[in-house]
Amino acid sequence: MPLGKILNLLLVALERISAKPAKVTDELQTTEELPSTILVENTKVGAATISNLSPSTETSIFPQLEVFEEKNAIAVSKLQDELHNFVSSNAEVEGAIIITIDGLALASVLAPGMNEELTAAMSASMLSLGERIGRELDRGAIERVVVEGERGYGVLVNCTQKTILLVLASSAAKQGILFLEIKQAVAEITPLLK
Incomplete structure (x- = not known):
């Protein structure tokens, strides 16, 4: 699958998760519907997995990192x-x-x-x-x-x-x-x- 298509699919998935419209360039836009699961290098990535990467997960890691650095x-x-x-x-x-x-x-x-x-x-x-x-x-x-x-x-x-x-x-x-x-x-x- 071409890189542009993969990036577009990821942007569409993130757009659906965050409910905020993502900015997509004209080159990457496509009319295809996002499949429920994407196979990337033999690894399944679905909407549930992508939602685990949301900013809320990131912010919970940083306080622990800051405490470690402070110690x-x-x-x-x-x-x-x-x-x-x-x-x-x-x-x-x-x-x-x-x-x-x-x-x-x-x-x-x-x-x-x-x-x-x-x-x-x-x-x-x-x-x-x-x-x-x-x-x-x-x-x-x-x-x-x-x-x-x-x-x-x-x-x-x-x-x-x-x-x-x-x-x-x-x-x-x-x-x-x-x-x-x-x-x-x-x-x-x-x-x-x-």
Whole structure:
């Protein structure tokens, strides 16, 4: 069946359902009567099915979606606040970012000029590589991955099975204290990720 004819049949059906006249272009108008059921790609579509797609169904979905988005916004805001508190309360900590294992940033407090997307992607790759190395060397589950450079540390730890925390610390940080602070931060962040 030509596309124009299918569109016209759908417009006529919607016109009957809504009782409001639909605007149909001259090209699509036809004098054929709408059959009670239309077969489109082996799927029956009747007047009852089309009425289920009315605007009243759409509006009942949107409040649920808005509540879901609002809850997510609140959760991200709490994560952001928790990260900010962690970074600001530890003198040696210069930044932190929570990312998914896919490399997407959820919340971050990074130094100006740092690319959040690139940092998130590299961190996920680094942890994935660290876990593979741990398996190959028969070291068991990875507790943390540490990168030590002349200007400080980058420490990656798992928060949940699907999220990672990267902490950037200055070279003045003492590793034992830094690891303890990170462990405490993870304990406070993890409930917010569930």
